Amino acid sequence: MKKSMMLLMLFCGVLLSAVELKVLAIGNSFSYSTKNELPKIVNSDPSCKLVLDVTSAMLGGCTLERHWNNHVKSEKDSTYTPYAGKKSTLRAALTKEKWDIVTIQQGSPRSWRMESYEPYIGNLIKLIKELAPTAEIMIQQTWSYNAVAPQFDPQNKWAWKVDGKQMTQKMMYDMLTECYTTYAKKYNLRMIPTGNAVQLYREAMGEKLISAEPADYKNFVKPQVPVTNDVAGSFAWRKDKKTGEEKLRTDAIHLNLRGQYLQSLVWYAFMFGKDPEKVTYKPQSMTEEEAALLKKCAKEAVSAKQ
Numbered sequence: 001m002k003k004s005m006m007l008l009m010l011f012c013g014v015l016l017s018a019v020e021l022k023v024l025a026i027g028n029s030f031s032y033s034t035k036n037e038l039p040k041i042v043n044s045d046p047s048c049k050l051v052l053d054v055t056s057a058m059l060g061g062c063t064l065e066r067h068w069n070n071h072v073k074s075e076k077d078s079t080y081t082p083y084a085g086k087k088s089t090l091r092a093a094l095t096k097e098k099w100d101i102v103t104i105q106q107g108s109p110r111s112w113r114m115e116s117y118e119p120y121i122g123n124l125i126k127l128i129k130e131l132a133p134t135a136e137i138m139i140q141q142t143w144s145y146n147a148v149a150p151q152f153d154p155q156n157k158w159a160w161k162v163d164g165k166q167m168t169q170k171m172m173y174d175m176l177t178e179c180y181t182t183y184a185k186k187y188n189l190r191m192i193p194t195g196n197a198v199q200l201y202r203e204a205m206g207e208k209l210i211s212a213e214p215a216d217y218k219n220f221v222k223p224q225v226p227v228t229n230d231v232a233g234s235f236a237w238r239k240d241k242k243t244g245e246e247k248l249r250t251d252a253i254h255l256n257l258r259g260q261y262l263q264s265l266v267w268y269a270f271m272f273g274k275d276p277e278k279v280t281y282k283p284q285s286m287t288e289e290e291a292a293l294l295k296k297c298a299k300e301a302v303s304a305k306q
Helices: 002-016 037-043 064-076 090-095 120-131 169-186 194-208 257-272 288-303
Strands: 019-025 048-053 101-104 136-140 190-192 232-239 246-255
Touching (some): 037 048, 037 257, 064 090, 101 120, 136 169, 169 190, 169 194, 190 257, 194 257, 194 288, 257 288
Parallel strands (some): 019 101
Antiparallel strands (some): 232 246
8 A cells, every 4th residue: 555655656746747958059149039938938837847048158140150169269268258248158058057958050141051060060069969968969940031131132232142043031941941951960960940930930821921011111200110920020210329310120030029939839849849739828919819820830840850
């Protein structure tokens, strides 16, 4: 009787104890964008706990090459601490916890350039295995920008060309996906399919997808802003620090709130092995219908063969 009771108590203890994951992101703003919504999603699930560090090894726009070069420089010069407000190094970040997962990704402007990954990704993977040997290394597939991004505008000085052809949103997605898939396979890494989820959302929206409406917003006056329902892209009026003039700022690259929620659903489902459609939390400003579509896209992306 006592033995049966002990086994029952042990079994109940296993059920009641939450699975905790400690996750370090070696990245940039495309990993930093999980910092708000991912903890909220995990906190809504009593069976999961998360220690998420997206600042100790993060720099805006940082590429794999820059991360590696930062490490090499900090190893030679102990005063060089480029991360966490210039107070940390890659070595310090990797050894501060016993990480369960370490994520890596390419800087988005180079994400579609196959030649930009090596030798830096290989060097970083070797370093992570050395300093955080128990961690699983995951590579995050990043996403293609909002269609109004200047990189897709042939008249813009920042336009990207590929073999003489103008880069498009779909081309960027296809090319970055090929890169991430190639290196995930080469180094036997699981790929967090954020970019796929973003693309699935755009396909699901179809003709209802609004990149920016109206398309011509050069003559807008505050508080006018274009409307978008894409997961990447936002518009806001900000004061110029030098002139004090109010200007309409266009960000066609980063995820907005619905995109951050989608990304975080993907990370939660992928890392914890959970069904994102069962998540109870959603941002207050989001409708149930919007949240349901984002959950559906996250589930489809994570369920697809990696």
